[in-house]
Amino acid sequence: MATLEIHDLHVSVESDSSADGLREILRGVDLTVKQGETHAIMGPNGSGKSTLAYSLAGHPKYTVTGGTVTLDGEDVLAMSVDERARAGVFLAMQYPVEVPGVSVSNFLRTSATAVRGEAPKLRTWVKEVKETMERLQIDPSFAERNVNEGFSGGEKKRHEILQLELLKPSIAILDETDSGLDVDALRVVSEGVNRVRETGEVGTLLITHYTRILRYIKPDQVHVFAGGRIVESGGAELADKLENEGYTAYVKGGTSE
Amino acid sequence: MADNIPAGSTTEGAIQVGQPPQQPADARVSAFASYNVADFPVPHGREEEWRFTPLERLRGLHDGSAEMTGGLRVEVTAPEGVTVETVDRSDARLGRAGKPVDRVAAQAYSSFEKASVVTIPKDAVLADPVRIAVHGEGGVAYEHVQIEVGAFAEAVVVIDHTGDATLAAGVEYVLGDGSKLTVVSVQDWDDTAVHVAQHTALIGRDAGFKSVVVTFGGDLVRLHPRVIYGGPGGEAELYGLYFTEGGQHQEHRLFIDHDTPHCRSNVAYKGALQGRDAHAVWIGDVLIRAAAEGTDTYELNRNLVLTDGARVDSVPNLEIETGEIIGAGHASATGRFDDEQLFYLMARGIPHDEARRLVVRGFFAELVQQIGMADLEERLLGKIEEELEASVS
Numbered sequence: 001m002a003t004l005e006i007h008d009l010h011v012s013v014e015s016d017s018s019a020d021g022l023r024e025i026l027r028g029v030d031l032t033v034k035q036g037e038t039h040a041i042m043g044p045n046g047s048g049k050s051t052l053a054y055s056l057a058g059h060p061k062y063t064v065t066g067g068t069v070t071l072d073g074e075d076v077l078a079m080s081v082d083e084r085a086r087a088g089v090f091l092a093m094q095y096p097v098e099v100p101g102v103s104v105s106n107f108l109r110t111s112a113t114a115v116r117g118e119a120p121k122l123r124t125w126v127k128e129v130k131e132t133m134e135r136l137q138i139d140p141s142f143a144e145r146n147v148n149e150g151f152s153g154g155e156k157k158r159h160e161i162l163q164l165e166l167l168k169p170s171i172a173i174l175d176e177t178d179s180g181l182d183v184d185a186l187r188v189v190s191e192g193v194n195r196v197r198e199t200g201e202v203g204t205l206l207i208t209h210y211t212r213i214l215r216y217i218k219p220d221q222v223h224v225f226a227g228g229r230i231v232e233s234g235g236a237e238l239a240d241k242l243e244n245e246g247y248t249a250y251v252k253g254g255t256s257e
Numbered sequence: 258m259a260d261n262i263p264a265g266s267t268t269e270g271a272i273q274v275g276q277p278p279q280q281p282a283d284a285r286v287s288a289f290a291s292y293n294v295a296d297f298p299v300p301h302g303r304e305e306e307w308r309f310t311p312l313e314r315l316r317g318l319h320d321g322s323a324e325m326t327g328g329l330r331v332e333v334t335a336p337e338g339v340t341v342e343t344v345d346r347s348d349a350r351l352g353r354a355g356k357p358v359d360r361v362a363a364q365a366y367s368s369f370e371k372a373s374v375v376t377i378p379k380d381a382v383l384a385d386p387v388r389i390a391v392h393g394e395g396g397v398a399y400e401h402v403q404i405e406v407g408a409f410a411e412a413v414v415v416i417d418h419t420g421d422a423t424l425a426a427g428v429e430y431v432l433g434d435g436s437k438l439t440v441v442s443v444q445d446w447d448d449t450a451v452h453v454a455q456h457t458a459l460i461g462r463d464a465g466f467k468s469v470v471v472t473f474g475g476d477l478v479r480l481h482p483r484v485i486y487g488g489p490g491g492e493a494e495l496y497g498l499y500f501t502e503g504g505q506h507q508e509h510r511l512f513i514d515h516d517t518p519h520c521r522s523n524v525a526y527k528g529a530l531q532g533r534d535a536h537a538v539w540i541g542d543v544l545i546r547a548a549a550e551g552t553d554t555y556e557l558n559r560n561l562v563l564t565d566g567a568r569v570d571s572v573p574n575l576e577i578e579t580g581e582i583i584g585a586g587h588a589s590a591t592g593r594f595d596d597e598q599l600f601y602l603m604a605r606g607i608p609h610d611e612a613r614r615l616v617v618r619g620f621f622a623e624l625v626q627q628i629g630m631a632d633l634e635e636r637l638l639g640k641i642e643e644e645l646e647a648s649v650s
Contacts, residue, residue: 057600057604058604059600060596060600080603080609081600081603081604082603082604082606082607082608082609082612084604085603085604085605085606086606090604091604093601093604096601097595097597097598097600097601098598099598099601099602099615099616099619100616100619100620101616101618101619101620101621101622101623102615102616102619103619106615107602107605107615110605110607110611110615111602111605111606111607114605114606114607114608114611115605115606146619147601163605167605167606
């Protein structure tokens with residue numbers, strides 16, 4: 001049973017405006033995500049939700065200044081970006097990056113080979129990719145296109161979930177996967193996430209600004225994120241409260257800083 | 258017509274890209290040409306055609322002080338039916354493709370002792386390439402090569418440059434009517450070599466010329482491929498790949514002189530740079546003269562900057578003197594290898610070095626496929642990986 005444990009995590013980014021050149025964004029995050037569970041993290045803009053996501057994946061822009069992150073007791077913070085991915089941490093990005101000249105099929109196979117530790121057998125792999133793409137309503141021609149190049153917002157998000165389904169991580173972090181999606185795309189993407197959740201093999205950290213996606217993906221726990229930490233936790237009913245009341249109760253003077 | 262040109266030079270990141278020079282429209286037309294080195298003043302570095310080149314690294318090729326010491330081996334291997342000759346300077350065939358247009362090219366033409374002449378007879382279709390191996394053993398050399406393809410003949414010529422040399426060279430391609438010539442020139446020099454050359458192609462009526470220039474090595478490589486059309490219906494495809502490492506200066510200056518109606522040209526050069534003081538220069542001059550109605554031309558230059566400290570100057574320059582053309586355009590863009598791409602690939606479990614390889618291979622792959630020579634494709638991609646490998650370790 002894979003368990004991601006985040007304890008008292010402090011993270012800063014480089015900043016020109018502060019004396020020591022760092023600005024603290026995460027101010028002591030505590031969270032435990034177990035395989036099979038779904039946690040929604042909700043919060044206003046600027047509360048640090050995405051910083052949490054990118055810090056867990058190891059983006060070089062963020063500096064961890066305190067706290068620990070472990071996956072089954074292994075020190076995630078000591079791992080490089082690719083080591084984290086191979087250890088089972090997957091980040092579906094809010095703004096997936098274009099990689100010119102690298103085809104989706106080549107990219108998927110290269111990453112599957114890296115994550116699984118061996119090249120998938122060609123015959124079963126082709127079938128697996130084809131079927132997964134069909135379920136996500138991704139046109140087969142996508143396989144020959146360059147990664148994220150010229151993709152619409154919805155196509156990028158479906159491509160992220162395609163990777164989620166193929167790479168089968170033990171911890172999936174979905175960073176605002178719902179933002180910018182129309183209802184149809186949101187449904188298709190959510191179904192993809194639910195297929196992965198139903199295996200019971202993945203712990204999901206669903207980061208979102210809106211409650212809309214929670215109609216499709218039912219969380220076990222909801223956490224409100226403000227000012228760089230979790231300020232309230234509860235069940236699905238907490239999302240309903242946020243839906244009705246917004247974040248004003250958690251935000252001083254209209255901002256989260 | 259001129260309004261339809263999809264022109265533009267874009268830059269990304271903090272990369273310096275040369276601005277198109279401000280100059281009179283006929284500046285290129287009047288480019289001076291002569292076989293005699295004494296007709297050219299010694300460049301001082303501020304001239305338009307020399308402003309990117311570090312003259313002090315030319316080892317005297319530009320000012321007459323580089324005395325020939327020899328040490329250059331030129332071996333030509335050709336299939337049956339092809340004539341390979343070593344001729345004296347007085348041979349009347351030499352110089353037909355065009356005159357030297359700068360001081361070093363004229364120095365080469367004024368200084369070589371023997372020239373190599375490769376003649377592919379009329380109507381011959383070669384099954385195997387002609388191979389020219391140019392190997393330097395450290396000396397100063399002046400070289401001249403002429404390749405003539407007879408009417409309706411078809412040939413592939415591969416010129417490989419290896420070793421160390423201080424070399425000024427002239428290469429002529431004379432294409433007979435309806436002939437097809439593909440030339441691959443690989444600059445795989447040691448990192449100490451200096452190589453300056455003018456490649457002049459005279460393309461006959463309805464003939465097709467394809468040039469593939471591949472530059473990996475050298476301390477300083479400056480190549481000047483020129484295309485001149487001898488009759489209507491001629492076609493030129495000029496492709497180039499370069500991988501410029503720290504401290505290297507690699508300069509490709511192209512000139513296509515559309516002075517004849519109904520000719521086509523297509524240029525695509527791509528380069529990757531890495532390391533401190535890696536400097537790549539690409540100049541793409543295309544001139545469509547008033548007589549060249551029905552011209553169709555496009556030129557493209559793309560650069561991928563892999564690390565800090567590298568510099569690209571990319572200057573497309575299109576001059577059009579007639580509106581009666583099919584198309585004319587150019588594009589130039591220089592992008593930085595971006596850490597976000599690296600992060601994205603690594604976040605999918607792909608190790609750092611493999612992620613870099615994927616991106617760089619992807620950058621060149623499209624061009625390599627466009628070149629459409631299967632055996633060359635593997636060699637080029639293999640060489641690119643080698644360069645990346647060497648730099649990573």
